[in-house]
Amino acid sequence: MAGAGMRDVKRRIKSVESTMQITKAMQLVASSKLRRAKERVETARPYFTTLYNTICMMAAGNTDTTNVYTRSRVRNRVAYVVIAGDRGLAGGYNTNLFKFAAATMEKETAVVIPLGKRSVDYFAHRDYETRVLEGYSAVESMDLERCFELARLLTELFRSGEVDEVNLVYTEFVSMLSQVPTSRKILPLSFTREEVGLEEGKSFGNAEFDPSIGDVMAKIIPQFVGGMIFGAISESYASEQGARRTAMEAASDNAEEMISSLSLQYNRARQGAITQEITEISGGFEALR
Amino acid sequence: MAALYRLEIVTPLGKKFDDMVDGCVFRTTEGDVGILAGHSPYVAAIEVGEIKVHTPDGKTRYAAAADGFAHVTGELVRILVSSCDWAEEIDPDKAREEREAARARVNEAKTPEERELAKHVFQKARIRRRVAKKADGYSKK
Numbered sequence: 001m002a003g004a005g006m007r008d009v010k011r012r013i014k015s016v017e018s019t020m021q022i023t024k025a026m027q028l029v030a031s032s033k034l035r036r037a038k039e040r041v042e043t044a045r046p047y048f049t050t051l052y053n054t055i056c057m058m059a060a061g062n063t064d065t066t067n068v069y070t071r072s073r074v075r076n077r078v079a080y081v082v083i084a085g086d087r088g089l090a091g092g093y094n095t096n097l098f099k100f101a102a103a104t105m106e107k108e109t110a111v112v113i114p115l116g117k118r119s120v121d122y123f124a125h126r127d128y129e130t131r132v133l134e135g136y137s138a139v140e141s142m143d144l145e146r147c148f149e150l151a152r153l154l155t156e157l158f159r160s161g162e163v164d165e166v167n168l169v170y171t172e173f174v175s176m177l178s179q180v181p182t183s184r185k186i187l188p189l190s191f192t193r194e195e196v197g198l199e200e201g202k203s204f205g206n207a208e209f210d211p212s213i214g215d216v217m218a219k220i221i222p223q224f225v226g227g228m229i230f231g232a233i234s235e236s237y238a239s240e241q242g243a244r245r246t247a248m249e250a251a252s253d254n255a256e257e258m259i260s261s262l263s264l265q266y267n268r269a270r271q272g273a274i275t276q277e278i279t280e281i282s283g284g285f286e287a288l289r
Numbered sequence: 290m291a292a293l294y295r296l297e298i299v300t301p302l303g304k305k306f307d308d309m310v311d312g313c314v315f316r317t318t319e320g321d322v323g324i325l326a327g328h329s330p331y332v333a334a335i336e337v338g339e340i341k342v343h344t345p346d347g348k349t350r351y352a353a354a355a356d357g358f359a360h361v362t363g364e365l366v367r368i369l370v371s372s373c374d375w376a377e378e379i380d381p382d383k384a385r386e387e388r389e390a391a392r393a394r395v396n397e398a399k400t401p402e403e404r405e406l407a408k409h410v411f412q413k414a415r416i417r418r419r420v421a422k423k424a425d426g427y428s429k430k
Contacts, residue, residue, distance in 0.1 A: 043303035050299060051369055054360055058332070144301055148371065207330035207362075210319050216358065219318055219334035223356045223371050230301050 020255035027248035037238035048231030072190040079163040084119035091247030100181035151226035170232040171239035179239035292326035376424035
């Protein structure tokens with residue numbers, strides 16, 4: 001009897017061990033990818049933040065409303081570019097982002113533009129108007145060049161009046177352990193001082209714009225949108241790797257714990273079987289006397 | 290000796306330059322603009338073109354830059370561009386190949402938008418090639 005129980009336990013230990021091997025491997029892969037992604041985020045961040053801050057400051061001081069990109073419109077249809085991962089098994093990374101996106105898009109006529117295979121799959125079965133951009137579903141293949149291409153598509157959508165606002169929904173990489181879903185408006189470029197969080201008096205003041213503030217802004221809008229997408233994707237990608245590493249670390253730890261409790265069970269059963277055998281032998285010996 | 294100011298060149302792939310300089314020249318939508326210390330606050334969009342930096346040791350460095358803007362404040366000049374490569378970082382032969390490939394794409398373009406895009410790429414490649422030839426480490430003026 002005890003032998004059969006032992007076999008079961010042994011089999012379970014084996015299966016947990018092989019699962020642990022997989023989670024360990026995934027953890028290592030995520031760690032090395034994370035290191036590279038983190039570097040990319042750190043090098044991109046100065047550009048990303050200065051770009052955003054400068055443009056916001058310009059927009060707050062802009063009085064030129066003739067440009068289609070800087071004039072705010074009635075928000076009839078609002079586009080949300082939802083950037084998630086290409087793969088699962090990253091803890092709550094994808095679900096947290098989708099939950100956040102759903103909350104942000106509530107009460108709006110949202111047009112979802114999913115980026116990342118998970119995002120595409122998720123929104124394919126929901127009640128949102130979605131617009132999948134062919135060739136832009138895999139987040140991992142998005143380099144700088146492709147971000148600018150995508151920016152051109154988005155600005156075109158906006159310019160043609162198909163959408164009245166464009167937002168990016170992505171996961172900000174705060175640290176190795178903490179990643180926060182965020183949303184940022186990128187078009188139109190009209191911000192009030194409050195939205196930007198600009199202190200009173202802090203602006204371009206008497207800066208000279210060559211040739212004019214409206215022209216400068218119109219010229220750098222494609223760069224701005226592309227830069228913002230690149231930044232958001234870098235942040236999201238690093239977040240995904242961070243979330244996956246944490247999840248896989250927890251999974252490996254759990255597996256280890258399970259193995260140790262199973263080995264204890266196995267050893268007990270083995271000990272029990274031996275004890276029983278000894279009792280049987282000595283009992284039989286007694287009976288023969 | 291002329292007064293110095295701080296120049297920062299930032300790209301999505303990191304900071305390309307952050308040091309004190311004598312002066313710099315960049316290509317804006319309105320033409321080449323040179324900035325010396327004490328310039329009044331100024332903002333302009335940057336086109337595909339060359340950036341020339343005069344370092345305090347009297348040398349001139351060249352870079353091929355594309356699309357962005359320059360923001361001049363009292364003590365700091367910040368140039369934000371989508372790409373920026375120093376002359377010595379560009380391989381002249383490769384730059385020529387890229388330029389020829391870009392030229393071919395312009396000729397093959399079918400729609401006007403495609404043509405526009407290809408022209409932009411060609412322009413970038415042309416500047417890269419031109420800047421690459423000025424390399425040789427620091428060129429003497």
